[in-house]
Amino acid sequence: MNRQPGLSVRLKLTLSYAGLVMVAGVLLIAAVMVAFRLIPPDGVVITVRYSYYEGILRKFLPASGVMLALLLIFGLVGGWILAGRMLAPLSLLTNATRLAATGSLSHRIQLPGRNDEFRELADSFDAMLAQLEAHVAEQRRFAANASHELRTPLAITQTMLDVARKDPNSSTGDLVDRLHAVNARAIDLTEALLLLSRTDQGSFTREAVDLSLVAEEAAETLLPLAEEHDVLLETSGDVAFTVGSRALLLQLTTNLLHNAIVHNLRTGGIVQVEAAEWAEAVVLTVENTGEPVTPELLSTLTEPFQRGAERLRSDHGGVGLGLAIVKRITQVHNGTLSLMARPDGGLRVTVELPRGELGAHAIGKSK
Structure with missing residues (x-):
């Protein structure tokens, strides 16, 4: 101005x-x-x-x-x-x-002296700079990873097309199947990136959502995948209302269940889903059997494009954004996400969401 x-x-x-x-x-x-x-x-x-x-x-x-x-x-x-x-x-x-303003976010004022209005302003400015620096670093890291991940299917497609062009006797049907698989993966990755971007914007309509019904819907959708992987899918819990986007919370639950099914034992695996209601919060717990998870791997599972190579199966491996999306959806709903390795292998994931006034009002109507 x-x-x-x-x-x-x-x-x-x-x-x-x-x-x-x-x-x-x-x-x-x-x-x-x-x-x-x-x-x-x-x-x-x-x-x-x-x-x-x-x-x-x-x-x-x-x-x-x-x-x-x-x-x-x-x-x-x-x-x-x-x-x-x-x-x-x-x-x-x-x-x-x-x-x-020039892009240098590492500078801090660190104004000395006792607390007063100027020092409160300086401390708030330092905290804002720290948050901006962390956010920018995360966005740069995410952009670099996303570029790499999106480039991979394109490079594979280009290689297959070059091979097919040089070899006129190659099977067209086999090429189409392989291109279809690579293209499907690129579409899944793009949709995951768009969903993650939508959650970052926080622009969604909030309503009363029953986590127990969301868990049942997600379990019913993924039941064929569980049967394909020889995984027993169990759901339990009571009415547990929270306030938020039903579509995003369904995506959160679906991602957790998909992750629990895919990263499980090869035979005889179990996934348990439970929704519970506490005094001031509702909790969704997804627990699965599987291979032991090291503390080093556990600390990186919610980062974008971290697939957990030690537990990854060759099929339905995902695009590495499942738990990252779960973490972001939890954050925009003012909740907390915690991951804990089970002593005998597998994971226990807990999502704690606030129980707002709208949720309590909806519970009263449902009775």
Whole structure:
């Protein structure tokens, strides 16, 4: 925004301080003059009061003028110094803001001293810079990973087409099947990226959602996949209402179940899904058998494109965004996500979501 040049805040404070000192001086001089006028010294008769007052004025007014000039100089110099000291933290804030505007987010003000309004502002600015730096770093990491992941199916497609073009005797049907599989993977990845972007925006309609019904719907949808992998899918729990997007919460539950089915034992695996309601929260728990999960692997499972290579099966491996999407959906619903490795192998994933007033109202209607 283009603005007209104006006085600096320091100069305004200086003039205000000097003006206040001058007003106080003028009022003091006026009070002394009134006192001399109304209360003449003893022995002075009324008839000569005014001549006495005029003599006092001739002596007092020049001295008052000198005093006012000194007060003005003192007010200007003192006000300038005091304003500079008071506004010194603002210069640090301004420099930090200019550095941030150039893209440098690593700078911190770290204003010393006891807590006051300026230090609260500086601390809030430092916290904002830290969040922005972490967010930008995460976005850059995500963009790099997404570019790599999207480039992979395109490179595979290009290679298969080059081979088929050089070999006219190759099977067209086999090429079509392989291209179809690669294209399906690219579509799944793109849809996952779009869903993750939608959750980042947080633009969705909130309504009362029963997690127990969402869990049943997700389990019914993935039942064929569970049977294909020889996994027993068990659901349990009571009515558990929360407030949020039913579509996103269904996606969250579906991702958790899909992950639990795919990363399971090769035969005789079990997946248990439970929805529960606490005093101020609702909890969705998905627990599955499987191979042991190391602490190092557990800490990376919610990061984008981390598929858990130690547990990955050759089919239905996903695009590495399942738990990352679960984490983001949980965050935009003001919930918490926790992953715990089971002692005998597999994972226990817990999603805790707030139980809002709308959820309680919906429960009352459902009874």
